[in-house]
Amino acid sequence: MRVLDYHEHALSSGGDAKAAAYLECAVDGKVLWGVGIHSSIVTASLKAVVSAMNRAHRG
Numbered sequence: 001m002r003v004l005d006y007h008e009h010a011l012s013s014g015g016d017a018k019a020a021a022y023l024e025c026a027v028d029g030k031v032l033w034g035v036g037i038h039s040s041i042v043t044a045s046l047k048a049v050v051s052a053m054n055r056a057h058r059g
Contacts, residue, residue: 001053002026008041023048027056 005024010017021044023034032055036047 001049001056004031006045008044011037019044021045021048023052025049025052027052030056032056 003023003025005022007022008019010019012018016039018037018039019041021036021041023036023045025032025034032052034048034050034052034055036044036049036051038044038047
């Protein structure tokens with residue numbers, strides 16, 4: 001997996017806001033996107049990686 005692009009943002013304001021992470025990556029020559037949402041940006045990012053890998057596995 002090679003990360004091509006990464007973006008993150010909060011879905012709302014405040015201390016309990018959830019974060020969204022978007023990941024564009026290349027896996028075996030395919031360009032795929034993954035998305036993760038969680039209150040922790042680190043966990044949201046990891047969920048985005050898993051999302052992209054699941055897409056690669058299904059394809």
